[in-house]
Amino acid sequence: xxxxxxxxxxxxxxxxxxxxxxxxxxxxxxxxxxxxxxxxxxxxxxxxxxxxxxxxxxxxxxxxxxxxxxxxxxxxxxxxxxxxxxxxxxxxxxxxxxxxxxxxxxxxxxxxxxxxxxxxxxxxxxxxxxxxxxxxxxxxxxxxxxxxxxxxxxxxxxxxxxxxxxxxxxxxxxxxxxxxxxxxxxxxxxxxxxxxxxxxxxxxxxxxxxxxxxxxxxxxxxxxxxxxxxxxxxxxxxxxxxxxxxxxxxxxxxxxxxxxx
Amino acid sequence: xxxxxxxxxxxxxxxxxxxxxxxxxxxxxxxxxxxxxxxxxxxxxxxxxxxxxxxxxxxxxxxxxxxxxxxxxxxxxxxxxxxxxxxxxxxxxxxxxxxxxxxxxxxxxxxxxxxxxxxxxxxxxxxxxxxxxxxxxxxxxxxxxxxxxxxxxxxxxxxxxxxxxxxxxxxxxxxxxxxxxxxxxxxxxxxxxxxxxxxxxxxxxxxxxxxxxxxxxxxxxxxxxxxxxxxxxxxxxxxxxxxxxxxxxxxxxxxxxxxxx
Ligand SMILES: [Zn+2]
Ligand SMILES: [Zn+2]
Numbered sequence: 266x267x268x269x270x271x272x273x274x275x276x277x278x279x280x281x282x283x284x285x286x287x288x289x290x291x292x293x294x295x296x297x298x299x300x301x302x303x304x305x306x307x308x309x310x311x312x313x314x315x316x317x318x319x320x321x322x323x324x325x326x327x328x329x330x331x332x333x334x335x336x337x338x339x340x341x342x343x344x345x346x347x348x349x350x351x352x353x354x355x356x357x358x359x360x361x362x363x364x365x366x367x368x369x370x371x372x373x374x375x376x377x378x379x380x381x382x383x384x385x386x387x388x389x390x391x392x393x394x395x396x397x398x399x400x401x402x403x404x405x406x407x408x409x410x411x412x413x414x415x416x417x418x419x420x421x422x423x424x425x426x427x428x429x430x431x432x433x434x435x436x437x438x439x440x441x442x443x444x445x446x447x448x449x450x451x452x453x454x455x456x457x458x459x460x461x462x463x464x465x466x467x468x469x470x471x472x473x474x475x476x477x478x479x480x481x482x483x484x485x486x487x488x489x490x491x492x493x494x495x496x497x498x499x500x501x502x503x504x505x506x507x508x509x510x511x512x513x514x515x516x517x518x519x520x521x522x523x524x525x526x
Numbered sequence: 527x528x529x530x531x532x533x534x535x536x537x538x539x540x541x542x543x544x545x546x547x548x549x550x551x552x553x554x555x556x557x558x559x560x561x562x563x564x565x566x567x568x569x570x571x572x573x574x575x576x577x578x579x580x581x582x583x584x585x586x587x588x589x590x591x592x593x594x595x596x597x598x599x600x601x602x603x604x605x606x607x608x609x610x611x612x613x614x615x616x617x618x619x620x621x622x623x624x625x626x627x628x629x630x631x632x633x634x635x636x637x638x639x640x641x642x643x644x645x646x647x648x649x650x651x652x653x654x655x656x657x658x659x660x661x662x663x664x665x666x667x668x669x670x671x672x673x674x675x676x677x678x679x680x681x682x683x684x685x686x687x688x689x690x691x692x693x694x695x696x697x698x699x700x701x702x703x704x705x706x707x708x709x710x711x712x713x714x715x716x717x718x719x720x721x722x723x724x725x726x727x728x729x730x731x732x733x734x735x736x737x738x739x740x741x742x743x744x745x746x747x748x749x750x751x752x753x754x755x756x757x758x759x760x761x762x763x764x765x766x767x768x769x770x771x772x773x774x775x776x777x778x779x780x781x782x783x784x785x786x787x
Contacts (some may be wrong), residue, residue: 321586325605325614328584328591338639338709340652344586353586356619357653359692390619393602397685397754398692399773418777419750422680422694424658431620431659433683437604448599454711489680489750489777494656512660516679519780 320344320430321353357429362389363437364420364478365412370445370455370473373462374409377451381467381503385456387434387474388412390449402435410453412444418518419476422491423510427502432470435481436478436487458482470494472505477515487522488515539764543699570603579690581605582614618690622662623650624671624698625739631716632706632736634723635670638712642728642764646717648695648735649673651710663696671714673705682735683752684771693731697739697748719743731755733766738776748783749776 323330324346331344336352344353364387365372373385390405392398399416406414414437422431446453456462458479466472477490492513500507558632585607592605597613603613625648626633653659653665667675675698681692684693705716717723719740727733738751738762753774761768 319587323584323586325584325586325592326580327580328589330589331586354619354652357655358615358617359620373595391615391707392692394616394618394690397687397773398683398752399685399754399775400687412705418682419752422659424660426656426658429655431653484784489779491659491680494661510642512658514660514677517780518750519778 307428321355324349324351324353327352338398355429357424357431358431359392360389360432361392361398361399361405362387362434363402363406363413363414363416364434364474365406365410365437365439367439367455368388371454371458371461371478372410372412372445373456374446374450375452376449376467377446378449383451383465384467385462385465386467386471389432389434398411398433399435402433402437406437407447407497409447409450410444411447412453413440414438415440416451421477421487421489423470423473425470425489426493427496432474434474466505469503469505469508473508473510485522487518487520489518490497490515579616579776585610585612585614587612596782616690616694620653620659620662621647621650621691621693622653622659622666623693624663624667624675624677624693625695625735626667626671626675626698626700628700629715630719632719632722632739633671633673633700634712634717635707635711637710637728638707639710644712644726645728646723646726647732650693650695659694659706660696663694663698667698669709670708670711671705672708673714674701675699676701679781680750682738683750684731684734685752685754686731687754688757693735695735703779719723727766730764730766730769734769734771746783748779748781750779751776 321331321344322379324344327346327349329348331346331353333342334345335341336343336345339512343354345351346353371387374388375385376382381464388406389410390400390401390408393404396404402416403414406412417438418435420434420436421432423434424430425432444453461475463472466475473494481487490513492510495509495511496502497507497509552664554777568618582592582605588607588610590607590609595604595606596602597606599605605616606612607614613697635649636646637643649667650672651662651669653662654665657665663677664675667673674760676696678699681695681697682693684695685691685704705714720758722736724733727736734755738749742749751774753771756770757763758770758771
């Protein structure tokens with residue numbers, strides 16, 4: 266089911282834009298089931314397992330095998346448990362983080378964990394149940410950079426539809442000068458915006474987030490950007506140049522730039 | 527683990543704000559495991575099951591019983607499968623929707639499904655894997671109101687930490703005059719903003735989303751708002767007056783109001 270949705274998006278994504286085409290899209294998805302996700306290099310597999318969640322095969326409430334069917338009143342396949350009746354929904358996960366600035370500098374972490382071990386990224390991680398996006402972004406910043414930050418503005422909300430993730434990044438500033446590498450980081454340091462290690466950034470979403478922020482800085486005009494990161498289905502899914510940011514919408518914020526420090 | 531996190535948030539939420547208190551918070555959570563979520567009225571149980579996901583008991587990959595333990599390098603309990611090694615992460619789900627305006631009117635749907643059967647709400651529903659927040663909001667609008675809309679601006683991002691949901695709503699306008707009740711709606715109609723059925727709105731998040739939008743309209747100043755909906759732990763969790771919107775941050779958008787139609 267997960268792969269079917271995934272595949273529908275990759276292969277017939279144009280059909281997603283027009284509601285009147287959705288019956289056709291759903292039919293296509295059923296007629297041509299997806300062979301599975303593209304094979305990924307080992308570095309995509311971290312301590313959270315594969316980036317694309319495997320399709321559930323057993324009921325997590327009673328342990329019985331699941332059946333794939335379209336529940337009454339729905340329009341797509343779900344894992345259904347015939348033993349206890351539970352329907353197993355798989356939904357995107359949210360990744361929250363901060364882009365921390367001080368003057369012309371940005372704080373980046375070099376990752377000590379897979380995926381993208383040794384690569385640079387602003388602090389970010391999976392939102393947990395029980396915390397707000399604000400609390401999650403702050404927690405991840407503490408865990409990875411041992412920095413306490415104040416949130417200034419929403420910067421980007423980027424959908425990674427291929428792997429079922431939404432990345433929400435806030436622009437932030439330090440509450441104090443203190444920081445150090447947390448257990449998930451090899452190193453944490455300031456980079457001048459003119460020195461960003463573009464060839465050693467962790468993920469395509471990292472690249473696009475920084476690129477959008479630099480554009481705002483160059484124009485002196487802060488924005489909140491949302492877009493969809495689309496893999497071109499060719500080349501490495503780790504290389505940003507194989508992605509487009511589609512559906513980009515950028516809303517100007519009527520705020521002062523908060524980086525006078 | 528889900529309930530433990532949930533409980534940590536409800537009972538020691540002040541400790542969440544200060545990173546230096548997190549070891550204390552985590553210790554408290556382990557010493558005083560949560561008795562489970564508060565009992566909810568039947569109307570909270572819909573065709574997606576209980577609003578709060580039950581804690582996973584079995585591995586969805588191999589069907590073996592899960593053990594609750596703190597994986598190496600992490601700081602909280604997870605369901606771990608000793609048979610196949612899989613760690614089962616439970617993360618918040620994203621609900622996407624649209625607040626559709628035409629002049630002084632807003633389009634609301636009367637729900638034909640639980641939870642909140644018979645109550646009014648803007649179109650909204652769970653984001654699916656493979657779609658962007660934009661595509662999800664558009665799809666839900668079609669499914670519930672058979673309306674095709676153009677997204678104008680982000681309106682609210684409200685965290686429902688108690689039940690592990692993030693609600694993202696976009697302000698939108700109709701592409702045509704056509705709409706009708708979809709299968710999940712009893713009725714769809716325009717309401718003048720002076721006639722909102724406040725006592726028959728579906729959810730506390732509905733109430734707060736409309737309230738924030740009306741504030742923006744009254745001030746002639748569009749904003750993107752984010753906040754955390756906090757239940758006061760007393761009274762019905764369906765009654766908006768038992769909630770506060772905490773951590774509210776509202777960023778003014780430098781755009782024209784798009785409702786000249
Ligand atoms: Zn079952
Ligand atoms: Zn297993």
